[in-house]
Structures are given as C-alpha cells and as structure tokens.
Amino acid sequence: MADKKVRFGILSTAKIAEKQLVPALKEAVNAELTAVASQSGKEKEAAQRWGAPFHYDDYRTLLKDPDIDAVYIPLPNSLHQKWAIEAMKNGKHVLLEKPAALNSDDIIAISSTAKEYNVQWMEAFMYQFHPQHTYVKKLIQDGEIGKIKRFRSHFSFPMDLTSDNIRLNKELGGGALFDVGCYCVHASRDLLDEEPLKVFSNARKLTEDGVDISSTSILTFEEADAVIDCSFDEPPSNYYEVIGTKGKIEVLHAFRPDENPDQGEGIVILKDLNNQIVNEKRLGGNPYTLQVEHFADCVLQDKEPRYNGEKSYNNMKVIEALYRSQG
Structure with a gap:
C-alpha cells in the first residue's frame, strides 16, 4: 500500500x-x-x-x-x-x-x-493545505494576538470584462464571489472556527446579465467581524489579516503563495499592538501538490478528507446568503 x-x-x-x-x-x-x-x-x-x-x-x-x-x-x-x-x-x-x-x-x-x-x-x-495556515492557527491558539476581533481578506485580479470568459457567464456559475470571494469566506470560517450569525454583501455587477464583478461583504460572528473584498476589476492581490486584542497576523500571499515572485513562499507576519513586527516567517510548499497528496491518501486509506462534504455545505450556505443579500 x-x-x-x-x-x-x-x-x-x-x-x-x-x-x-x-x-x-x-x-x-x-x-x-x-x-x-x-x-x-x-x-x-x-x-x-x-x-x-x-x-x-x-x-x-x-x-x-x-x-x-x-x-x-x-x-x-x-x-x-x-x-x-x-x-x-x-x-x-x-x-x-x-x-x-x-x-x-x-x-x-x-x-x-x-x-x-x-x-x-x-x-x-x-x-488550506499550505503550511502557512497551520502556522497562523498555532499563533492564534498560543494567544499571540489575544482574542480575535476582526478578520479582513481581499482576493482580486484584473479581467477583460468584455471577454467571453466563463467567469462572466451567469448561466455557467460566473461571478467574483463564486470564483475568488469563496476563498475569503472559507478562510474566515476556518480561522474563527465558527459559523457567522448574519451576513451582508454589496456587489458591483455587469449590466447585461447581472454577474458580480466585485463585492464587499461583512460576516458577523459571535465576537468578531469579517470584512471580505473580491473583484475581477482590480490589481492582483490575495491576502488576509487576523486582528486581535494584542496584535495581528498578516498573510501576504494567502491564497496563491505559488504566485509570490519571491520563490513562491508564503509569508506570515506577526505584529504587536503598536504595529511593530514581532516575527516574520516564510514557508514553502506547493498547495496543489499537498492537496493532491492529502486526497490521494484518503482514497488509499479509505478515510474522509479533512475538508469534507459537511464543511463544503456550510461554506456554500454562507455564499448563498451573501448572494441573497446582494439582491
């Protein structure tokens, strides 16, 4: 085996x-x-x-x-x-x-x-399989930033909005929230380890078919708020920060560390209450390879993936609620 x-x-x-x-x-x-x-x-x-x-x-x-x-x-x-x-x-x-x-x-x-x-x-x-997120969770669990009060995340890239790209086709499931915002939703729920109590989202849409090309969303959790931005109409960016009562954690290439021109590494920065850097850690690893290896191991060992169907369902429930809020 x-x-x-x-x-x-x-x-x-x-x-x-x-x-x-x-x-x-x-x-x-x-x-x-x-x-x-x-x-x-x-x-x-x-x-x-x-x-x-x-x-x-x-x-x-x-x-x-x-x-x-x-x-x-x-x-x-x-x-x-x-x-x-x-x-x-x-x-x-x-x-x-x-x-x-x-x-x-x-x-x-x-x-x-x-x-x-x-x-x-x-x-x-x-x-989620990149080691930088495991490190972020350890910093949170060790109390390095105190109690989490806010999560911020942004994922965007510029697209030709006049093209026939499937991301701009409503019938095919296009939209910035489905394509890149879903990562931000996932990260907020994963790092706070709970489900939001209520959500609100505002979107900018293409006039012809109503596909969202950018949106700003607020997710209200029990003791923290998450602010999420995503767009097909802004410069490339993918990051998140977790803000607590004692400091904050910044992840500069959160969702695509492989696109970091500096050796494709993830960068996690821990800052104190005065916004001074306490520690900066660089971590390598191809998230796609790590994902494939995890899933293949689950197949070989006949065990449920750590990101299972229930978690996918819960993430989709939040995305559905955000789209309903957009109208």
Whole structure:
C-alpha cells in the first residue's frame, strides 16, 4: 500500500488543470496522471503535452475506464454537480474544483451519492493545505494576538470584462464571489472556527446579465467581524489579516503563495499592538501538490478528507446568503 498510487483522470483541458493540477500530480508521491478527456477535440494534444498515457473524446468513456481510480473536475461551475455524481456512479473518487456546486442542495446530493457508492470526494480549496495556515492557527491558539476581533481578506485580479470568459457567464456559475470571494469566506470560517450569525454583501455587477464583478461583504460572528473584498476589476492581490486584542497576523500571499515572485513562499507576519513586527516567517510548499497528496491518501486509506462534504455545505450556505443579500 505504501508505494501504491491513485490513478487520476481529468475531465476537460482547462487551464487550471494544465498549469496547476498536472504538475501537482507529477510531484505527488501517491498519485499519477493516467488519462484526460475532452469534448472539444483537444484531448490528444493535451495528453501528449501533459504526459497522460490515455485520452478520450468523451467524459463518460473516461469514467468507465476501470484503470482510473479518481477524477479531477475543473469544468465550469454549473457542471460540477452533474459530473461529480456521474463519476461517483462509476465508482470514481472525486476531487472537485471549487465552488463544488452553485447551491447547498447540490452539495447534499453530491455527498449522498458519494456515501451511496462508497467513494471519497473533496472540494478543491487547495490554499488550506499550505503550511502557512497551520502556522497562523498555532499563533492564534498560543494567544499571540489575544482574542480575535476582526478578520479582513481581499482576493482580486484584473479581467477583460468584455471577454467571453466563463467567469462572466451567469448561466455557467460566473461571478467574483463564486470564483475568488469563496476563498475569503472559507478562510474566515476556518480561522474563527465558527459559523457567522448574519451576513451582508454589496456587489458591483455587469449590466447585461447581472454577474458580480466585485463585492464587499461583512460576516458577523459571535465576537468578531469579517470584512471580505473580491473583484475581477482590480490589481492582483490575495491576502488576509487576523486582528486581535494584542496584535495581528498578516498573510501576504494567502491564497496563491505559488504566485509570490519571491520563490513562491508564503509569508506570515506577526505584529504587536503598536504595529511593530514581532516575527516574520516564510514557508514553502506547493498547495496543489499537498492537496493532491492529502486526497490521494484518503482514497488509499479509505478515510474522509479533512475538508469534507459537511464543511463544503456550510461554506456554500454562507455564499448563498451573501448572494441573497446582494439582491
């Protein structure tokens, strides 16, 4: 079992698969890329480029391959639930790109199917597997910043708002909150280790179809507040800070440490009440590889991922409430 590897298939030739998951599968000690499927005619070229032994021109054909143990699904958000369930019914474990679905009922359906067919599944919030967040939690648990009073987070990048990018397509599950704001929501809940009591969100939207291109949200927890900003219309940025009664923690490349031009490291800064730096720690690690290895280990050991279906459901409930607030 120690040297066994989970054989992955990938549904689609999406850019995130090529840029992030394929390299992660090659680095992982317990996983490997076996096949790719595309319905756009690009599967053969992608298989050659990615080093996949097999390729299919239909998703269902890949799912019926008995030599594939698990699939990674980076399809448009609106297709996540459909193909996750289809994969599970064919006995495949599923690593599902975030957001796992467009509503909490769909996540219930995914989790129920996984249980019925005795397979594992996990929503791919890869950032949480980077060691910088474990370090942040330790600082909090050790009382370095006292009692948490506020969490702030921002995730943005500029996009051509006149393009046909699927992130701008409402029918496909587009929107800044679904695409990048979901990370900020996840981080606030994960670090405060509780669910918000109420939420409010205001969004700037494209006139034609109502897709949110930027938003500011407030999540009210029992003793702390979270302020979350996300956008497709601002310079690249991804960070969070946790503010307490004794100081604060700043994480400069919170969600994409791999995009830090300085060696791709995570940077965690601890400051005191006078905003003076007490400690700065740099941590390495590819979050995509760490995510793949964790999920593959769960498949091999038949154990539930640490980020399970219940947690995905709870995160989606908050996102749903934020979208309702936007009107």
